[in-house]
Amino acid sequence: xxxxxxxxxxxxxxxxxxxxxxxxxxxxxxxxxxxxxxxxxxxxxxxxxxxxxxxxxxxxxxxxxxxxxxxxxxxxxxxxxxxxxxxxxxxxxxxxxxxxxxxxxxxxxxxxxxxxxxxxxxxxxxxxxxxxxxxxxxxxxxxxxxxxxxxxxxxxxxxxxxxxxxxxxxxxxxxxxxxxxxxxxxxxxxxxxxxxxxxxxxxxxxxxxxxxxxxxxxxxxxxxxxxxxxxxxxxxxxxxxxxxxxxxxxxxxxxxxxxxxxxxxxxxxxxxxxxxxxxxxxxxxxxxxxxxxxxxxxxxxxxxxxxxxxxxxxxxxxxxxxxxxxxxxxxxxxxxxxxxxxxxxxxxxxxxxxxxxxxxxxxxxxxxxxxxxxxxxxxxxxxxxxx
Ligand SMILES: Cc1cc2nc3c(=O)[nH]c(=O)nc-3n(C[C@H](O)[C@H](O)[C@H](O)COP(=O)(O)O)c2cc1C
Numbered sequence: 001x002x003x004x005x006x007x008x009x010x011x012x013x014x015x016x017x018x019x020x021x022x023x024x025x026x027x028x029x030x031x032x033x034x035x036x037x038x039x040x041x042x043x044x045x046x047x048x049x050x051x052x053x054x055x056x057x058x059x060x061x062x063x064x065x066x067x068x069x070x071x072x073x074x075x076x077x078x079x080x081x082x083x084x085x086x087x088x089x090x091x092x093x094x095x096x097x098x099x100x101x102x103x104x105x106x107x108x109x110x111x112x113x114x115x116x117x118x119x120x121x122x123x124x125x126x127x128x129x130x131x132x133x134x135x136x137x138x139x140x141x142x143x144x145x146x147x148x149x150x151x152x153x154x155x156x157x158x159x160x161x162x163x164x165x166x167x168x169x170x171x172x173x174x175x176x177x178x179x180x181x182x183x184x185x186x187x188x189x190x191x192x193x194x195x196x197x198x199x200x201x202x203x204x205x206x207x208x209x210x211x212x213x214x215x216x217x218x219x220x221x222x223x224x225x226x227x228x229x230x231x232x233x234x235x236x237x238x239x240x241x242x243x244x245x246x247x248x249x250x251x252x253x254x255x256x257x258x259x260x261x262x263x264x265x266x267x268x269x270x271x272x273x274x275x276x277x278x279x280x281x282x283x284x285x286x287x288x289x290x291x292x293x294x295x296x297x298x299x300x301x302x303x304x305x306x307x308x309x310x311x312x313x314x315x316x317x318x319x320x321x322x323x324x325x326x327x328x329x330x331x332x333x334x335x336x337x338x339x340x341x342x343x344x345x346x347x348x349x350x351x352x353x354x355x356x357x358x359x360x361x362x363x364x365x366x367x368x369x370x371x372x373x374x375x376x377x378x379x380x381x382x383x384x385x386x387x
Pocket of ligand 1: 028029030042080081082083110111112131159258280281282283284285313314315316334335336337338
C-alpha cells in the first residue's frame with residue numbers, strides 16, 4: 001500500500017485537480033470531442049513507442065537544453081496555450097509564466113486567458129509567447145497583436161484548427177455550453193461550496209474572472225458565458241491561407257501555425273509564410289477520430305525536412321514522451337492539460353516541481369538510450385513499435 005503523499009506524475013496531479021476543482025472546470029480541462037477517441041489515441045500512441053536500451057557509453061554529462069527561435073531553453077518544452085487557466089488556479093496564467101520562467105522554458109498565453117497580456121508581462125522575466133485565433137473583425141486582430149507586441153511577445157502562435165468548435169459532450173452535460181434548467185443551475189451552483197478550497201482561493205480571491213485580452217472589446221460582457229457567446233460569433237470560419245499571408249505582413253515576429261495534422265497542410269503553411277508549425281489535433285478537442293500528433297510527426301518531418309521548425313503536441317505527459325517526440329522529428333513539444341492539473345493541484349510551486357521531474361525523466365531516458373544531447377536523439381533510439 002502506498003501513502004501517495006507527494007504528487008509526481010501527470011496522473012497524480014490530475015487526481016488532485018479532480019478533487020480540488022468544481023466538476024465543470026475539471027471536465028472542461030480533461031475532456032475531448034465526441035467519444036474522446038483521439039484524446040485516448042494521443043497518449044496511447046506515445047505508449048506504443050518502444051525505446052532501445054543502450055549501455056556502456058559515456059553518459060557522465062547529459063544536456064537537455066535546446067535552441068528555439070534564438071533562445072536557449074532548459075528543455076524542448078513549451079507550456080501550451082490553455083483558455084480559462086485562471087479559473088483553475090488563482091491568476092493562473094501569472095503563476096504559470098513564473099513557473100515557466102524559473103524552469104527556463106516558454107509559456108504561451110491563450111487569446112482566451114483570464115489574465116491579460118499586460119498582467120502576464122508585468123511578472124514575466126522572459127519573453128512569453130502569445131496565441132491568437134482569427135476573428136471576423138480584423139481590426140480586433142490588429143489591436144490584440146499590437147498589445148502582444150507591446151508586451152514583448154515575439155512568437156505568435158496562430159491556431160487554425162478551431163474554425164468551428166468541436167462538440168465536447170462533457171461541457172454540454174455540465175451546462176458549460178448553456179441550456180441548464182432551474183434544477184441544473186442549482187446543482188451546478190452547489191459544486192462551488194462543495195469545493196471550498198477552490199472557492200476561497202480562486203472563486204473569491206482570484207477575481208476578476210474576465211477574459212483579460214477581450215474585456216475592452218466586449219465591454220457589455222458580465223460573465224464568462226457572455227464572453228463565450230461573443231467568441232463563438234467572432235471565430236471566423238471563412239479564414240484561409242490568404243489570411244495567413246495577411247497576418248504574415250502585419251506580424252514581424254515568428255509566426256507559428258498551430259493545428260496542422262498532415263503533410264499537405266504543413267507545406268501550405270510554410271508557403272503562406274509560417275516560420276514554424278505545431279502538429280496538433282487540439283488535444284483531441286476538435287475532430288474526434290483523427291490521428292495523434294506523435295503518429296503524424298515523422299510523416300510531416302519527412303515532407304518538410306530541416307528547413308522549418310516543427311513542434312508537436314497532444315498526449316505529452318512525461319520527459320520520456322518529449323524524448324520520443326524529438327526522436328520522431330519534433331524540435332520541441334507543447335504540453336497542455338498536465339501543466340493545468342499541476343497548477344490547479346499545487347500552484348506555481350507544484351508546476352515547477354512537475355516540470356523539474358519532467359527534466360529528470362528526460363535525462364534518464366537520454367542516458368539509457370545512449371544519447372547525451374538533443375541533437376543526438378533520432379529514430380535510432382526506437383525499438384520495434386508495439387501494434
Ligand atoms: C482546457 C483546454 C483549453 C485549451 N485552450 C486553447 C486555446 O485557448 N488556444 C489554443 O490554441 N489551444 C488550446 N488548447 C489546446 C492546447 O493548446 C494543446 O494543443 C493541447 O492541450 C495539447 O494536448 P494535451 O492536453 O494532451 O497536452 C486547449 C486545450 C485544453 C485542454
